[in-house]
Every structure is written in C-alpha cells, then in structure tokens.
Amino acid sequence: MSAPEDRTRNVFVLGMTDLQRQELGRMRRASRYAFHPLLDYGTLVRDTDPDFDALLEAARAQLADFPSPVDAIVCHWDFPSSLLAPILAHEHGIPAPSVTSVLRCEHKYWSRLEQRRAVPEVVPGFAAFDPFADDALGQVDLPFPFWVKPVKAHSSNLGFEIHDETEFTAALDEIRAEITDVGDAFNQVLRRVELPESLRGAGGNTCLAEEVITGIQVAPEGVVARGRFSVHGIVDMHRDGHSIDHLDYPAVTVPAEVQQRMVDTAERFLHHIGYDDGAFNVEYMWDRETDLLRLIEVNTRISQSHTELFLKVDGTSNHEVAIDVALGEAPQMPHREGRFAVAGQWHVFHDADAIVRSVPGKEHLAALERALPDTKVTLQVAPGDRLADLPHQDSYRFKLGSVYLGADDHAQLADRFRQAMELLPFELDPVPEEKEVPG
Numbered sequence: 001m002s003a004p005e006d007r008t009r010n011v012f013v014l015g016m017t018d019l020q021r022q023e024l025g026r027m028r029r030a031s032r033y034a035f036h037p038l039l040d041y042g043t044l045v046r047d048t049d050p051d052f053d054a055l056l057e058a059a060r061a062q063l064a065d066f067p068s069p070v071d072a073i074v075c076h077w078d079f080p081s082s083l084l085a086p087i088l089a090h091e092h093g094i095p096a097p098s099v100t101s102v103l104r105c106e107h108k109y110w111s112r113l114e115q116r117r118a119v120p121e122v123v124p125g126f127a128a129f130d131p132f133a134d135d136a137l138g139q140v141d142l143p144f145p146f147w148v149k150p151v152k153a154h155s156s157n158l159g160f161e162i163h164d165e166t167e168f169t170a171a172l173d174e175i176r177a178e179i180t181d182v183g184d185a186f187n188q189v190l191r192r193v194e195l196p197e198s199l200r201g202a203g204g205n206t207c208l209a210e211e212v213i214t215g216i217q218v219a220p221e222g223v224v225a226r227g228r229f230s231v232h233g234i235v236d237m238h239r240d241g242h243s244i245d246h247l248d249y250p251a252v253t254v255p256a257e258v259q260q261r262m263v264d265t266a267e268r269f270l271h272h273i274g275y276d277d278g279a280f281n282v283e284y285m286w287d288r289e290t291d292l293l294r295l296i297e298v299n300t301r302i303s304q305s306h307t308e309l310f311l312k313v314d315g316t317s318n319h320e321v322a323i324d325v326a327l328g329e330a331p332q333m334p335h336r337e338g339r340f341a342v343a344g345q346w347h348v349f350h351d352a353d354a355i356v357r358s359v360p361g362k363e364h365l366a367a368l369e370r371a372l373p374d375t376k377v378t379l380q381v382a383p384g385d386r387l388a389d390l391p392h393q394d395s396y397r398f399k400l401g402s403v404y405l406g407a408d409d410h411a412q413l414a415d416r417f418r419q420a421m422e423l424l425p426f427e428l429d430p431v432p433e434e435k436e437v438p439g
Helices: 018-025 041-046 052-064 081-091 099-106 108-118 165-190 256-272 304-314 319-326 362-371 410-423
Strands: 009-014 033-038 072-074 126-129 146-150 160-162 207-211 216-225 228-240 243-249 278-287 292-299 342-350 355-358 376-379 398-407 427-429
Touching: 009 018, 009 081, 009 319, 018 033, 018 304, 018 319, 033 052, 041 052, 041 081, 052 081, 052 165, 072 081, 072 319, 081 099, 099 108, 099 165, 099 292, 108 126, 108 207, 108 256, 108 292, 146 165, 160 165, 216 256, 216 319, 228 256, 228 304, 243 304, 243 410, 256 278, 256 292, 278 319, 304 342, 304 398, 342 410, 362 410, 398 410
Parallel strands: 009 033, 009 072
Antiparallel strands: 126 207, 146 160, 146 207, 216 228, 216 278, 228 243, 243 342, 278 292, 342 398, 355 427, 376 398
C-alpha cells in the first residue's frame, strides 16, 4: 500500500539503535521519511529468553497507539524481529513475505529440506536430531567431524564443531541448558502455520548436524519485490577459525562466474519457497581447489552489518531498498556513488573469559574520527561486564565491538583497522578464581 506523495512516510524500525538512526538519516531520500523505533534494542536483541507472543502484542499496541498511518516496517535483526516484521506488516496492509516463506529460511532444518528440493547441488550433508534424546548421536548419520547447532539460534551461539563422541556429549550439555531460551519462542511462531509432514517432531528445540564445509565465504544481498529478484551487493566474509573476523565490500575473493552462481542459486531457492516482497542475504562457502559451492544459510532481511559498507561505497543505506519494497515501490540502489572504493566491518574479539575494566570513551572516539574520518564504532561491552555472561556470543570467543571503515583499497583498509585499534583501548581483567566452599 503506497502512501501519497505529498506527506511524510512513517517508517517503523524494529529495535532501532542510535547508529541505525544516523545511517537512516544519511539515505538519499531521508527527508521523505519519519523514522520511529518499534520496540527497543534491549528487548528484541539483547534479551536471551524472548516471549514471541508477548512481543507481538507489545508491538501491536505501540502501532495501534500511533496517531498517523503506518507506512513501512523494516527489520534488520534476527529472530524474533525477523518474524515479528512480516506478521505486523500483513496486519497493516504493508507488502511483506508470507510467514511460511520466512520460516522456510529461518528454521534451519526446514530450510535444508527445501534447499535439497530446489538447489541440491549446493546443499551439504545434514541430519536433524533431538538434543534431549538418549540416542541423540544415533540420529546423526554423518561421519565425524560435523557441525551441530539449533534449528534456530542467535549468530553462532550453541554452534559446535564435533570431532568425537566426547565432544558431542559436552556440546549436548550446553545445548540442553540453553536451547529452550529461543526454541520455545520459535515454537510460538511455528504454531501459527501449517507444517509439512517432514517436520513432524522437529520443532524449535531440535538441532541440526551438518557436514563441515570450508573455503571462502561470500554473501549476496538483495530483495524480491513483486516477484522480481535483484541483488544490490555482494560482501566478502573473512573467517578466523569458527567465526567471522571481518567483512569487506565489494567482494573480490571469488571470480565473477562464482558470484553469478551464488546469485542464480539464491534466486531459484527464493522463488521455490514463494518468498516475495522482502529483503534477503544468502551466505555461501566456495572451495577454490574443488570449485565446490555450498549454501550456508538464507537470512530474510537486509544485514545490519552491511549498512555502513553500502553507505561508504554506494552512497546510501541498504535500508533504502527495504523501505522501497515495504512501500510497494520499485527498489532503487545507487552503485559506487559513495566516498570510498572499499569498506569493511572489523570485529574486536577476546579469546578468553574476562571482566571488562574500561572501554573506549568519547575522547578516544573523537581522536579516531580525527585520524580516520567517517569511521564508526559500536561497542557490545561496558565496564563491569563479564564476557561469559554476554548474550548471543558465539561458542568459541567473545566480541567486544565492531569498527566500520572506508578506504581506497583492501590493503589500506587493513592498515586503517590496525591504526584504529591503537586508538581504541579496551582494558580487561582475568576472572577471579572461585574458591571452593568447605563442605
């Protein structure tokens, strides 16, 4: 439903942060819109034990109290935001994907089953298993090593590379303790749709085992609007061990022919599941030696991690195309009209549990801006935090924050990150040893 041209469009952004408000304001046509936060970041992103039905009612109430038309609802976070968005959009007559098509991506096992039907050549070996079953390992018909993860989790949380039965048992202990935090909320959404017989017993607290895949990771991002598929950018995703170390845009690590295979596969899959009127980003792994292409996962939204990259290289936020689709307009994304030739998001990690003593302050960020103009920093920790207690961390190391930079080339980009780290002091203390209480 398009809004009249003579008024400001009201765009609601789920879990909007201060950085995102700045990014939205730098869009080419930002003056056309009034941006409103829909629920808050802490509730939607930092909360590790969401109640989906309660969040949906809170969002409905907020929108019902809004005195003007609701023209667009934009999502850039994972679950629960990724499924709140289409439900709320349909209730307000806003173009959005069907909830079922979103779940065919968000439910990792359901997604693999649909991928095997539509694009079998890029699907690794996989098996679903019940982590609470006594014979959980017996349900996995894959050789060691393999990767295990819940069918729905945040980032790489509760994801483990398994080499033997001992590691599998240890992983199950962690998974059983935490999987229901997100899994129970995910089940609230699954009850809203008709599930295929192949998903019987594979609800939100199910796990997926997958063949370990290696290579170069790359992600096309785009939209499907009124049946028309388009990609507006392809991002390199550089790994350091088990997790993403940094992102570069535009992608240069794989040949153009391989990038096109990624785009073609994404289009076939999204059309197969009936995904329309929504944004996406699809992660792939390509093995240079064997030319084997594997699909990692399909995300039903623009990526917040990509936003600053598109701003720096193309000249506007990827929110622009998401808003276009929600307004029923043809998506328009500029190409290479930004300030920089390349851009990157670099993560700041710490490999062991620790207590945060201090983080970069306003004076450090000001010095960074003077030295490297248009560099942005997001912090995920605060003084007093214990890293092991932070929500949504991966299973192998802890993320302290992220740095977004632009440069003339990739070598300069890496140099600028090293320079930025010299200007961004993090002070961490070891965790005190817990003394045993005499019994």
